[in-house]
Each structure stands twice: as C-alpha cells, then as structure tokens.
Amino acid sequence: MITARDDRRRTFETVPAGAEAASWWGRAWVSALEAAARDGARLARGRAYAAEGHVDAVTVTPGRLVAYVRGSRARPYRTELLLAPLGDAEWAELLEAVAGDPAALAALLEREVPRALAGTVLPGPGELVPRCSCPDVARPPCKHAAALCYRAARLLDEDPFLLLLLRGRGERELLDELTRRNAAHAARERPAADAALPGVAARAALARRVLPLLPAPFPPPAAPGLPPACPADPGDPGAPDPLVLDQLATDAAARAFALLTTGEDTVGGLTLWQDAVRLASAHHTAGLTGAARTLFRDLARAAGRTTTDLARAAAAWRQGGPAALAALEEPWDPPAGPFDRARPALLAAALGPFRPERNRLTARTRQLRLGRDGLWYAYESRPDAEDWWPTGTPSPDPVTALRG
Incomplete structure (x- = not known):
C-alpha cells in the first residue's frame, strides 16, 4: 500500500542527461530562477555544472527540492530550491478545474502540464527560492543552485507530476481524488432518455442447444484479432462513440478467443453488475477521460447503480476480482x-x-x-x-x- 507520506517523497539517483529543458513547462521552471538572477556568469557556470554531471541524487518533497552539488572543493554542497505549496482551498479549486475540463485531464494523464494550470502550478519570478551551504551567498542564486535548477528541469520534462508534488500533492493521491471527482461529475450529467438496449442476454446467447454436426473447425488463431475501425460520424449526433465500440469489440474478441481455445467462458456466469464492474476496471483511468466517461456512465445506468458505486467497485475488482468485490459489498460474520x-x-x-x-x-x-x-x-x-x-x-x- 502506498501511503500519502510515501507518495510525497521521490528520490532520483540518476537524472536524464543534458542541461537544457525540452518541454515548455521545463523552460518556464528555468525562467523563474533566471528572471530573479543578478549574475549571468553564475547561471552560465551552473549550466556547465549541470551538463558535466556535478548534481548528485535529487529528492523531491512538498515545497522542497534537495541535492548535493559537487563544486571546486572535495566536499559537495547541500543545495535546495524552495517553492511554496498550495493551500487546501487552492488544491480544491485546481482539482475541480481539471475534473471539469476533459482537455486538461487528458493532458495530465499523458504526463503533460495542462496549459490551463500554468499560472497555478508553475513558479513565477521570485517564487523559486535557492539555498546552498556554499559560502557564495551574496548574490543568489549561486552556481550550485543554478545547476540544480537546470537538472531539475530535465526531471520535470520526464515527469511533470513532480511539479505537482512540489506544490504539495503526490501522483497517486491526485489520481485517486480525480477519479472520485469525475465520478461525481458523471453523476451530475443528464443522460439521454432511457432507450431499449439492443441485443440479447448473454445467458440466452450462450445457452446450450441441440444443433446439427458442424464441419471440423479451422485451427484457432494465435491471439485475438483487432476489431475493425469505426470512424466517427460528425453529421449524426446520435451515432455511437467509436472509442466505446472499440473497447466493447476488443473485450468481445478476447472472450471469444478464450471460448474458442478453452471451451469455457470465464465471464459467462457473472451478474449484470459484476460484468459492468469488470468492464469499468479494464483501465485504471476508466471514467477519467472524456471518451471513457460516456461508457462509464452507461454501464452504471444499465446496472441501476451510481457512477460513484461503479468507480469504487472497479477499484475493488482491480484489487482482487469477484472475491474483492464481495468483500466490498457483502458484510458477514466470520468466526x-x-x-x-x-x-x-x-x-x-x-x-x-x-x-x-x-x-x-x-x-x-x-x-x-x-x-x-x-x-x-x-x-x-x-x-x-x-x-x-x-x-x-x-x-x-x-x-x-x-x-x-
């Protein structure tokens, strides 16, 4: 189990090579320190230190980024960059904004800093406060703090969640909170009028019947095939979502492959609710992205439950399948x-x-x-x-x- 304390401390023994940020948020991070610097020579020397690998392991915690930087002396200097964490009210506003903005949420899940959050999470001029144990404290930042800033930018390129950690929240707790908020958003959305669902019950389709003998089957394939592409039809507002169709077709192909190769349908005995939970648990971001939210809401409606119920049940299914779902929903009296x-x-x-x-x-x-x-x-x-x-x-x- 990852606790909040574990999630709020990250240490990196190695840092991606280079001293120049590649992402726009990495460059904005560097600019925040450069804008407050009063000595360009120190910055140039710090950039050289970063490129030459003088920065050792980097540790990130809320409000603080720490590393030892090797300078001209044998003993390295303890160097820090401080950035004030956001308060609870600011975090609540930020999370609600991301949960209500599919584009911002999709960017965050793709490990990018959403442009809409730039003014909230990125440091402004003077917000990034350097500290160092070296004697050069007259005109901060010193070259060691500058080196740490350039190296940290390369870490932020790879994992922007570190920027959110500096602002006070870890990655796992952020994703958990966004899952809950998106479940609430989906519950508030007004679905279309109820319509009869097409198709037949799985039990009826899979019921054993007496049929004439079939010719010998072809050998089974090596793996399930990919479903055909279903392009979106922008001219028909009632057309089904192609991404939802793709997910359902992929699941059907996997079930058909298992039935073909083993003769058993591993999900044929599930109840409607259990099968809805199984589908919702297929990805840990189910219910977060705009494309998946429609399927997520429709599964909850078909099972007669709320989207919050479905989000919680999907987390239990990922924890341990049907037995974990039973532990969630069925209190009992053990010996x-x-x-x-x-x-x-x-x-x-x-x-x-x-x-x-x-x-x-x-x-x-x-x-x-x-x-x-x-x-x-x-x-x-x-x-x-x-x-x-x-x-x-x-x-x-x-x-x-x-x-x-």
Whole structure:
C-alpha cells in the first residue's frame, strides 16, 4: 500500500542527461530562477555544472527540492530550491478545474502540464527560492543552485507530476481524488432518455442447444484479432462513440478467443453488475477521460447503480476480482479466530488498535475487511469521512495487506 507520506517523497539517483529543458513547462521552471538572477556568469557556470554531471541524487518533497552539488572543493554542497505549496482551498479549486475540463485531464494523464494550470502550478519570478551551504551567498542564486535548477528541469520534462508534488500533492493521491471527482461529475450529467438496449442476454446467447454436426473447425488463431475501425460520424449526433465500440469489440474478441481455445467462458456466469464492474476496471483511468466517461456512465445506468458505486467497485475488482468485490459489498460474520490473531499482530507491528465490526477492522482512516476466501482486503478513507476505497493487494496476513 502506498501511503500519502510515501507518495510525497521521490528520490532520483540518476537524472536524464543534458542541461537544457525540452518541454515548455521545463523552460518556464528555468525562467523563474533566471528572471530573479543578478549574475549571468553564475547561471552560465551552473549550466556547465549541470551538463558535466556535478548534481548528485535529487529528492523531491512538498515545497522542497534537495541535492548535493559537487563544486571546486572535495566536499559537495547541500543545495535546495524552495517553492511554496498550495493551500487546501487552492488544491480544491485546481482539482475541480481539471475534473471539469476533459482537455486538461487528458493532458495530465499523458504526463503533460495542462496549459490551463500554468499560472497555478508553475513558479513565477521570485517564487523559486535557492539555498546552498556554499559560502557564495551574496548574490543568489549561486552556481550550485543554478545547476540544480537546470537538472531539475530535465526531471520535470520526464515527469511533470513532480511539479505537482512540489506544490504539495503526490501522483497517486491526485489520481485517486480525480477519479472520485469525475465520478461525481458523471453523476451530475443528464443522460439521454432511457432507450431499449439492443441485443440479447448473454445467458440466452450462450445457452446450450441441440444443433446439427458442424464441419471440423479451422485451427484457432494465435491471439485475438483487432476489431475493425469505426470512424466517427460528425453529421449524426446520435451515432455511437467509436472509442466505446472499440473497447466493447476488443473485450468481445478476447472472450471469444478464450471460448474458442478453452471451451469455457470465464465471464459467462457473472451478474449484470459484476460484468459492468469488470468492464469499468479494464483501465485504471476508466471514467477519467472524456471518451471513457460516456461508457462509464452507461454501464452504471444499465446496472441501476451510481457512477460513484461503479468507480469504487472497479477499484475493488482491480484489487482482487469477484472475491474483492464481495468483500466490498457483502458484510458477514466470520468466526472469532481470524480476528483474535489479527488484532494482536497489528498492535505488534505498531499499526495501532483496530475496532472490530462484523468482518471489518477499522482504525481512523484505515480499514481491513476479511473476505470469505480467507484474505484480508485493505481500505482507506479520507479523515472524518466514511468513504472507504480499496487499496493495495489482498493477503492472508493482515499486516502484509495493510502495508501493501
């Protein structure tokens, strides 16, 4: 399990080569320091230090970027770049803006800084504060701080989530919060009037019937084929979304391939709700992108559940399939033995006391649920909120499950 503390500290032993930023946000980062510099010679020397590999491992935490920079002396200098984190109200406004803007969200998922966020997350002139243990403190930035700035720009080129980490939030917690906000956005969208869904029930289509003998089949293919392309029809507002059709056709091809090669349909016995959850869990960004949001909403409507229910259930399915979904939705009364062993083990591991209730052990923002399969499933919730979401990997050992 990745905790908020783990998600808010990143260390890079190696940094991509070069001293010149390639992305527009990397260049904006460098410009913020250069605009406040009063000595071009120090900047030039810092750029040379960066290109020559004088910057050692870089550690990024909220508000601070730290590295040791080797200068003319044998002992390296501790060098920092400080950037004020955003407050809770600023983060709430930023996340809501991204959740409501499909273009900004798509850019972030493609590991790009959305242009709409430039004024919020990128440092302005004077916001990037350098510090260094070297004696050259008269006219900051010194050449060591400049070298760290140029090297950090190369890291930001590769992973712009580091810029958001400097502003106070880790990548995993950002994606989790965006998933929840997008589920709420999708729930507020007014769907079209209900219409009869085409096709027949899977059970009816797969029911065994007496048929005449067929000729010998061809050998099965090596892998499922790709579905045909379905171009969009901009002239027909009621035309189906081609990306949604592609996803459904791909899933159907995979099921057909399994049925052809094994004679078994691994999803034929699922309920309508379980199958909707399985489809929604196919990608960890399901429900986030504009293209997937329509499918996400339609799956929830077809199953008679909310998009928030579907987002939570999809997270459980990714955690452990049907057994994990049952642990999410089916409280039960297990025998006393597993709890009698689990609670002392959690105390011995310094994970705190847990309150038992049916098949659940709860301690503030953490929870464990015992499944009927004998595995423990970990959950997390925001402080002071009963909003439990699956996390980590299930395990027969409660300590291992809680720690991921």
